[in-house]
Amino acid sequence: MRSYDDDTLPLQPPIRLPGAATLAAAVRAAPLADQVLKDELMAEDGDDTEVLSTWAEHCRESLAADEGLLLELIRMFLSREPLKGDVPETLSGLGLVRQAEPYTLSWLGLWVARQIIAETTGQDIPVMGTLADRDAAALLHGLRSYPEPERGEELAGWLKEREPEAAAAEIAAVLGTVSPLSRAVGVELLSSALGDEGRLALARLLEEPKLGAVIAARTGREERQPAPDEISWVLVDMAAALLEFGGETGEVIDSIAMGMDAEEQAGTIAILAFGDHPWTGRVLRVFIDHHPDEKVVAAARKALRRLHGLADVRS
Template identity: 35%
Template sequence: MPEDRPTLPPVRLHTDAELARDALAAPLLSRAVRLARWAGPATRVGAGGELIEEQLPAAAAELGLPADEDGAADASEAWRIAVDTGLVDVSEPDEQAEGEEAEYGGASAGEGLPLVTSGGPQDVLAIWQEAFEAVHADATAPVLDDLEDIVGEDGAIDLSALDWDPEAEIEFLDGVLGNLYLLTVSGGGAAAEEPVPLPALAASMIVPDDMGEPTDDVLEQVSEAMMRLDDQFRMFEPLGLVEYRPVDEALLAEESTEEAAVAPPSDEEDVSRYGLVRLTPLGLYGVRARLLEAGVDAPAVGDLADKDADALLDGLARYPEVAARAETEQWLARRGAGDAAVELLAAAKGDDEGAPLRRLHCQQALTLVGAQAEPAVRAVLDDPELGGLARVWLVERGATDVPAPSESMIFWLAIDTIAAQLDAEGEPQELQELVEGLVGRHGGFFEEAWRVEHPATAEVLEAMGRLHADKKLAKEARKAAFKARSRQAP
């Protein structure tokens, strides 16, 4: 994998069967399926495959929609999705025919329609993904308010007359969906409980990270983006991609009387009036598919289940705790407990930079294996890299015949544990408490620690110097780190 390829936290997806049920229940796809079944010999379509205007009332009635402009528009959109996803096949007008047959094309059931009932979940999800792509294209299309300004004398639309950059529009919307996806999976990898305020989502794409108080120009850009996103999320909700609470219509009316854009809320205002959005489980699936297509590394829990233990422990390095446990449980479910324990312990060995974190994840995985891991754990009691881990695991399970570790093993395990925590979490408050507790339990810790034969000794001691609240002990840690580096120098 290229080093510059973006990597996201893993997502916990629902099963294909659950997602397929959600897809078929989404209003837009459900309507498209119903219209595909409704289409027949009498169906007439225009040159672009659209239902002719005279047939829209019947299509709306078939869907139980009101007999007004909104009902006709919704029926027209559902028909277009049916055509774009292959649920319906349309034919062009027959120029050799006479009457209506020469003016209009026909329609019939497409190859995708039988897959809705006889295909598998992946077939349904493929149809839904095509619907997502079609709605995405609509959402990034230009808003044609005044056709007179852009329609030439020959009746063709002059896109150059529009203030519209298709690549920029697509990039912006994909960026918004990517940020929404990241916010969701960073919270544990599954569909988020709390929706994201629309102003925050718009600002995440526009306001520079290093900007303090946004300028009026930036706030105006955020306002314009909010209104564009409001329209787009309204389009995505019937697809089942998002749950969306739109911008308050009363707010829009208030602002329109002042001929101004909707300004982002102040701290005192109810942010929900400005729109709230969250991805559904189906939305997570769909956005992830687009991210993968764009070359983003967007893993899902279960991706490592068929890999070996080396790939599992290396992969878990970037997993949040909840997702790591779920991934490990799936990996273990496909293996015998004893064999899994042997595999995990073998993969945990090493003196490379990632080895301490592999050992930490190995220890956590072994807790899920349970008592059947004990023979494999006891077999590594004398191993210099795994012996300390094995003793901790046995003691935590209540074993009483665990051989006491040597002093060198105690210090090696301490350095290894802190190195793993640094790699996993940086330097949070919990790690500071671990460091201070460790030093407090071992008098003269730093006098011995700098001698530990571990690749991360100097790095760990430097971190302990940053983390320890006692200035005197922090200074001792820094001195010990210098000694360790001098000792390791060629």
């Protein structure tokens, strides 16, 4: 998935889709299938992969020609609400909407909308059951938008072929290299979903620079206080996780402000420039663009300039 910026869609929850054979059968049953698919693809023993590829391309072309229909399809996907008013002939003919009330998206509609969103926003919305054979980094990346109980269901599939100790070690090994939100997910899984093996794996990481400080902050390990040079890294990592999820800018600001007055916030913002967290610039930009107090905004601008200057020195 693409990293967060102001125009990026907030992370979307996973969807459920049937397998390729079921989707291809739905394509062949669509009202417009005879006009779009070659005879050999209409046959039950036709190449399902080619059927789906052909249908996806035709749907893209049809929807690109009518922006209103495209936006309605995306609205239905994001809201999970039924179609308002009469069903447009194009959506019905392509099999993207159920043929009876409520006129919600069909399996094909969900499948096509997911592809279009991925192409236009860069966000690869996860499909339930597809993470079981992925590595730990991909698992944490995929689980970022999973609510409960879907997260537990997906995790159970991933754990099925792994021993608890090995699974915990695999997740712990990638915590330092994944994105802030993926890291938050990993810490939560190890602390609450993987038993003693998970908690032991976290404990072994507490003395790691930066990562250990983040783990301590997220799990309430007060005995592991951040060193002075870790404070900015922890603050940015916590705020960046909210930013990555697509949270409100006010939540991002509050995660660092923590009830401080404007002068105290400005002082805290100043130290962020001295850390080397890769998301520091994006977090500072939120303060510059959205903080209501000019004193804090000025401090964020100064910190961003200093960050760029230090980056030049480090390189």
